[in-house]
Amino acid sequence: MVYKSINPYTGKINKTYEQINDSELENIIFSSSRAFRKWKNEPIEKRQDLLIKLADLLEIEKDFHAATITSEMGKPINQSIVEIEKSALACRYYAERADEFLKPVKQSSYAGTSIIRYDPQGIVFAIMPWNFPYWQVIRCMAPALAAGNSVLLKHASNVPQCAENIENAVINAGFPSGIFRNLLIDYDQVTTVIKSEYVRSVSLTGSNTAGIRIASLAGLNIKKLVLELGGNDAFVVFNDADLEKAAEALIYGRFQNTGQSCIASKRLFIHEQVYPEFLNLVTGRIKALSAGDPISHDTFIGPLVNESAVRKVERQVKETVEMGAEIILGGKAGIPRKGFFEPTVLINVNYDSPLAREEVFGPVLPVFSFKDYDELVCRVNQSRFGLGCSVFTSDNKLMEKLSVDIDTGTVVFNSFTKSDPALPFGGVKESGYGRELSEYGIMEFVNIKTVTVY
Ligand code: NAP
Numbered sequence: 192m193v194y195k196s197i198n199p200y201t202g203k204i205n206k207t208y209e210q211i212n213d214s215e216l217e218n219i220i221f222s223s224s225r226a227f228r229k230w231k232n233e234p235i236e237k238r239q240d241l242l243i244k245l246a247d248l249l250e251i252e253k254d255f256h257a258a259t260i261t262s263e264m265g266k267p268i269n270q271s272i273v274e275i276e277k278s279a280l281a282c283r284y285y286a287e288r289a290d291e292f293l294k295p296v297k298q299s300s301y302a303g304t305s306i307i308r309y310d311p312q313g314i315v316f317a318i319m320p321w322n323f324p325y326w327q328v329i330r331c332m333a334p335a336l337a338a339g340n341s342v343l344l345k346h347a348s349n350v351p352q353c354a355e356n357i358e359n360a361v362i363n364a365g366f367p368s369g370i371f372r373n374l375l376i377d378y379d380q381v382t383t384v385i386k387s388e389y390v391r392s393v394s395l396t397g398s399n400t401a402g403i404r405i406a407s408l409a410g411l412n413i414k415k416l417v418l419e420l421g422g423n424d425a426f427v428v429f430n431d432a433d434l435e436k437a438a439e440a441l442i443y444g445r446f447q448n449t450g451q452s453c454i455a456s457k458r459l460f461i462h463e464q465v466y467p468e469f470l471n472l473v474t475g476r477i478k479a480l481s482a483g484d485p486i487s488h489d490t491f492i493g494p495l496v497n498e499s500a501v502r503k504v505e506r507q508v509k510e511t512v513e514m515g516a517e518i519i520l521g522g523k524a525g526i527p528r529k530g531f532f533e534p535t536v537l538i539n540v541n542y543d544s545p546l547a548r549e550e551v552f553g554p555v556l557p558v559f560s561f562k563d564y565d566e567l568v569c570r571v572n573q574s575r576f577g578l579g580c581s582v583f584t585s586d587n588k589l590m591e592k593l594s595v596d597i598d599t600g601t602v603v604f605n606s607f608t609k610s611d612p613a614l615p616f617g618g619v620k621e622s623g624y625g626r627e628l629s630e631y632g633i634m635e636f637v638n639i640k641t642v643t644v645y
Pocket of ligand 1: 318319320321322323327345346347348349377378381396397398399400401402404405418419420421422452453454550578618622623
């Protein structure tokens, strides 16, 4: 298999890479396991210092890394820069807090006193997506390395340059050889890695199709697994909301990364009393979004990742219109040029249509109205996914009730849903299981070992 890095805006090939063969893979797994045995006994301060060096390096080389993201998957450059800054922040977060999270704890028990230790597991295998090609890798890798594991990465096949750059940054920061390796491998070789006795944990961020396959393999081989899958998040506007603020947040919530985010606000629910006013406000802002060359600092909407992504969004919109929805803005592929999908708003959307039920990875916003609390909660929770939800209201009592009733991994009030190194991130239902980031994220990659002396 040849890996092709293709610029989604120009259609030109940036670079190609060859897949590694099975014996090369075997050697890499073995050297990763050897690197782990040394690394796990290094003082944690050393692991933390290296993470700081990696953060410094990412910041120094920010423009280079951001340009690679943009040329490889089409993210508008300002947003690529933010992605690198946030990735550096995640390294700093674990560099500053890992020793505290991993400190052994004394625990009194029926036996007397025991010690709970947080030991590394071995090799962590990270299988990652293209949509945040640095952030997704680093939010898994930083806690895994801080905890004393080694990491093997199988990145999405359309972002091999990002994968190579991350590996180089890790080496240049001074991490020991073999501790983090990028693997150019196919799906059969993914199976080989998961089966390996040295690989103790798997972390997949990706689609539900990949989730089913990787969860089955991990299950068959009894490997610990974190699954970060798709989402169909709601964005809710109550009648007491600050409408200007909500409209501004929704632009980022739905349209940043050209709508290709797991926690994008993919369904808009507006209280009937403010429906016309809010719809007007938000469509006005969407019309003003500039689409064009993602390398320009003036661009907010870039191309979708590839032509098949455009065709998928087109199909989802078409079928939703066939089920009765009305397009009030946009709706077409190929504008302003091939590879793009226009920012699109639809009303009168059927709850059984693709835009209501499926994950839509593009700049498309289906709008629903609601009358009361019970109807809203029922509609928001009527999804196979359960990643996040954003709600705009000024009523504190309502916030308390919704925090309990909304069935997702994250609920955000008066902003759009975003991840933060210090906050646990993950989903329920078909959005997956396990948590990334925060103290909970590092705990996914440790052996919680109980030591008792009788
Ligand atoms: P994807 O097609 O599922 O790919 C994700 C990774 O899994 C890639 O490295 C891919 O490799 C690999 N993969 C896919 N099928 C595989 C199989 N059968 N065997 C072995 N490896 C396999 O997803 P994507 O298009 O890259 O990313 C978009 C999806 O990720 C969306 O659904 C989005 O919601 C989700 N996502 C979730 C989160 C979260 O935190 N919950 C965050 C970001 C993205 P290839 O590229 O070689 O196919």
